[in-house]
Amino acid sequence: MSIISIRQVSFRYPKQDAPALSNVSLDIFPGELLALIGGDRAGKTTLCHMLNGLIPNLIRGELAGEIIIDGKPSSSYPQGGISRIVGLSLQDPESQLFTATVEEEVAFGPENLSIPPEEIDRRVTWALEVMGIENLRKKSPSALSGGQKQRLAIASVLSMLPKVIVLDEPLGMLDPRGRRDLIEILSRLAKEKGISVVISESRIDEFIEICDRVAIMHNGSLISSGSPSDAIASSDTLKTYGIEPPRLQILSELMISENLISQKQSFLGERRANEVLKSLIDREKGGVV
Amino acid sequence: MSLMDMYVHRDTPIHRLDPRVKIILAVFLTIFCFFLSNILLLFGLFLLLQLLILSTGVSIKRYSSSLWLVGRFALIFVILWPFFDKTGETVLLDLSIYKVTLESLLRSLSLALRILVMASGWFLLLYSTTQSRLVRGLVKLGMPYDLGLSLSIALRYIPHFIETMDMIKDAQVSRGYEVDSGGPWRRVRNFIPVLIPTFVFALRTSEGISASLVSRGYGASPVRTYHRDIRVRHTDAALITLIVVSVPSAIILDLMNLISI
Ligand SMILES: Nc1ncnc2c1ncn2[C@@H]1O[C@H](COP(=O)(O)OP(=O)(O)O)[C@@H](O)[C@H]1O
Ligand SMILES: [Mg+2]
Numbered sequence: 001m002s003i004i005s006i007r008q009v010s011f012r013y014p015k016q017d018a019p020a021l022s023n024v025s026l027d028i029f030p031g032e033l034l035a036l037i038g039g040d041r042a043g044k045t046t047l048c049h050m051l052n053g054l055i056p057n058l059i060r061g062e063l064a065g066e067i068i069i070d071g072k073p074s075s076s077y078p079q080g081g082i083s084r085i086v087g088l089s090l091q092d093p094e095s096q097l098f099t100a101t102v103e104e105e106v107a108f109g110p111e112n113l114s115i116p117p118e119e120i121d122r123r124v125t126w127a128l129e130v131m132g133i134e135n136l137r138k139k140s141p142s143a144l145s146g147g148q149k150q151r152l153a154i155a156s157v158l159s160m161l162p163k164v165i166v167l168d169e170p171l172g173m174l175d176p177r178g179r180r181d182l183i184e185i186l187s188r189l190a191k192e193k194g195i196s197v198v199i200s201e202s203r204i205d206e207f208i209e210i211c212d213r214v215a216i217m218h219n220g221s222l223i224s225s226g227s228p229s230d231a232i233a234s235s236d237t238l239k240t241y242g243i244e245p246p247r248l249q250i251l252s253e254l255m256i257s258e259n260l261i262s263q264k265q266s267f268l269g270e271r272r273a274n275e276v277l278k279s280l281i282d283r284e285k286g287g288v289v
Numbered sequence: 290m291s292l293m294d295m296y297v298h299r300d301t302p303i304h305r306l307d308p309r310v311k312i313i314l315a316v317f318l319t320i321f322c323f324f325l326s327n328i329l330l331l332f333g334l335f336l337l338l339q340l341l342i343l344s345t346g347v348s349i350k351r352y353s354s355s356l357w358l359v360g361r362f363a364l365i366f367v368i369l370w371p372f373f374d375k376t377g378e379t380v381l382l383d384l385s386i387y388k389v390t391l392e393s394l395l396r397s398l399s400l401a402l403r404i405l406v407m408a409s410g411w412f413l414l415l416y417s418t419t420q421s422r423l424v425r426g427l428v429k430l431g432m433p434y435d436l437g438l439s440l441s442i443a444l445r446y447i448p449h450f451i452e453t454m455d456m457i458k459d460a461q462v463s464r465g466y467e468v469d470s471g472g473p474w475r476r477v478r479n480f481i482p483v484l485i486p487t488f489v490f491a492l493r494t495s496e497g498i499s500a501s502l503v504s505r506g507y508g509a510s511p512v513r514t515y516h517r518d519i520r521v522r523h524t525d526a527a528l529i530t531l532i533v534v535s536v537p538s539a540i541i542l543d544l545m546n547l548i549s550i
Contacts, residue, residue: 054500080509088504094449095497096504098442100296100420107516112506120516138298160506 002027003163003196004051004086009065011046011055020046022220023065028164031194033187035228037204038217039242044200045091047217048168051198052086053077070163080112087157091168093149097141102133102152105141109160120159127155131185146173151182158189164196165189171201183207203244208232209269216241228268248273295355295415299346303417307525308426310532311414317536318410322403324540328395331402338409345416352412359408363401370397420445425519434513442498449494454487 006026012019021043028034028051038044049055053074056063067074070085087109090096099105106127110120128134131151136144141152150170157165167186171179183199187210190197199207204214208228215225216232218241224231232238235245235253252267261280267273297304303311318334325331342352370393371382377390418426424437458468461482468479502508521529 049500052504054503058500058503078509080503080506083504083506083509088500090497090501090504092494092497095494096501098445098498098501100445101298104419104421104516109505111513111515112509114510114512114514117514117516117518120514124516140296140298156505 002029003070004028005066005068006047006050007066007068009050009063009067011050011064012062013046013059014061018220020061020220021050024220024222026215026222026225028196028198030163030196031190032212033190033197033199033207033210035204035207035211035214036198036200036217037202037214037243038200039202041219042202042217042242043220044202044217045168046220048088048166048198048200050074051164051166052088053082054088057082083109083157083160083162084113085163087160087162087165089150089153089157089165089167089170091172093146093153093173096153096156097149100140102128102136102139102141102144105152106156106159109156113160123159123161127158130158130189131155132181147175147178147182150174162195164198166198166200168200169202170199171203171206176206179206183210202242204228204232205244205246208246209271216243218242229266232268252276295412296419297345297347297416299417301345301417303341303345303413306417306528307519307521308414308418308422309430309519309521310525310528311418312423312426312430313529314532315410315414317532319407321536321540322407325403325543326396326399327543328399328402330539330543331399331406335402335406335409338406338413342409342413342416345413347416352416355412356405356408359404363404366404367394367397367401370394370400422517422519425515429519446491446494446498450487450491453490454483457486457490458483 004027006024009021009024010019011021024043024047026047036044036047046055049059050067051069053067053069055061056075057077057079069077069082074082097105099108103124106124107120110123115123125134128137131154133148133151133155136148136152141149144152150173154165154167154170170182174182183206186197186199187207189195190212199211201207204211208214211228213225214228214231216223216238223241224233232246232249235249238245238249246268248270249266249268252261252273255261256263256266261276265276265279267276318338322331343349371387371389374393374396375388375390377392379391380388381391381394382389414423420441424434424441427437427440428434462468466479466482468483469476471479
């Protein structure tokens with residue numbers, strides 16, 4: 001059973017000629033890590049806003065199709081109601097951190113949900129620990145680094161204990177190390193807590209092997225979705241969609257074209273590449289002996 | 290610099306006071322300063338407030354630059370005053386259009402002190418009160434929560450917009466726009482390429498903020514709980530009583546000319 005189900009949805013912003021989304025269907029399942037990949041203007045942000053009901057409840061436009069969140073149409077929820085089910089961290093962290101301390105920021109959501117203070121305190125501590133920023137508790141959000149702001153933005157939706165968290169381009173401001181750490185945390189949330197995690201990005205290098213499913217978007221349409229190797233076509237196709245292909249995919253394609261490995265041995269990420277390359281080396285050694 | 294960024298991350302007795310004590314103090318001082326002219330009382334109050342402000346742990350460098358923003362106005366008053374007020378017996382300086390008498394000097398100093406005392410009350414509040422405790426205090430004093438939240442968000446983003454405006458200005462200047470030259474009308478016109486992007490940016494940010502508020506459950510429940518609610522302790526209650534009683538009595542005594550210099 002999916003938690004969010006989007007059926008043949010099209011959406012056009014007011015006064016725009018082209019639709020931002022055309023006939024998109026997508027399901028989000030419990031505990032999965034879904035990568036929503038697409039270039040600039042692919043419609044990622046629009047889709048993210050749809051996953052937590054901001055479209056159509058706050059942001060208006062011409063909408064067709066069905067958006068079902070936890071069994072009910074998203075438009076049937078009262079204001080703020082969907083926040084108990086879906087947490088969204090916006091593309092721009094600056095517009096979502098508006099309090100004076102990290103702790104207040106994380107408490108803001110549960111306070112709106114009328115959670116008792118002792119319980120809020122437990123949740124704040126938990127969310128800060130999960131995101132690894134417990135030591136910043138009394139700091140001012142504006143004093144944090146880009147990566148820390150991003151973690152704080154996620155902690156402040158985690159404290160509402162949603163079933164799904166949607167992150168719109170969370171990796172942009174991070175260095176490679178920070179990206180890997182954050183993805184590690186998100187993957188643990190999905191595996192251990194059963195929270196569905198949706199990450200929108202224009203590149204997928206760092207988490208190709210961690211995500212369960214990939215959905216590729218281009219020009220408002222969902223091009224493909226499925227397991228990473230199924231959804232991701234050739235690196236050239238990705239490039240035409242404005243998506244930066246995984247670096248190892250380029251290597252893999254080269255090795256296939258040079259007949260070093262077979263199509264079946266193609267790889268996208270580090271782990272699989274290691275396996276394939278090791279077997280290749282073993283074979284070479286075997287050949288020599 | 291934002292009013293909210295003024296908060297000094299410390300834990301001092303002033304910080305621990307109920308925000309209502311500090312709000313009431315700031316408001317009463319502001320009203321008080323409209324009525325009170327006794328220069329000794331004002332000076333004493335000014336010194337007392339400076340001690341309290343420094344005890345919040347604000348760095349002297351930071352505080353003095355903030356105080357200077359207000360001090361400039363006070364200074365301009367003192368300098369310009371003799372043009373308009375030439376009355377008084379004891380003449381200190383007489384340049385016919387600019388005549389300084391001891392009496393008028395005291396009057397202008399009293400006005401300057403009123404401005405400084407008024408500002409100090411608000412500095413004390415903002416240095417030692419986090420945004421959420423400030424809003425909580427205002428709400429408990431009767432302000433609607435929505436209004437309190439809007440207020441605190443506005444305060445949080447104003448400096449962000451100013452910063453952006455400076456950035457856009459620098460960008461336009463580096464592309465060869467002359468923003469700061471020509472006559473006044475030309476300057477206004479030159480400023481349009483800076484103002485419009487800033488406005489667009491502010492609009493985008495505010496859309497982001499409302500999206501973020503709703504996503505964080507704003508309005509989901511008719512009653513809100515508070516992670517750390519404020520509670521009036523005995524000290525707070527005593528201080529509120531002290532302010533509420535002493536400030537009006539000082540005004541009455543002053544108006545009745547019972548304290549004199
Ligand atoms: N608030 C808006 N008003 C009008 N058009 C918008 C708005 N937001 C996005 N669009 C348009 O919708 C399309 C998809 O944009 P978006 O969802 O932001 O894509 P992405 O996040 O993948 O870059 C773009 O053509 C964009 O110009
Ligand atoms: Mg986007």
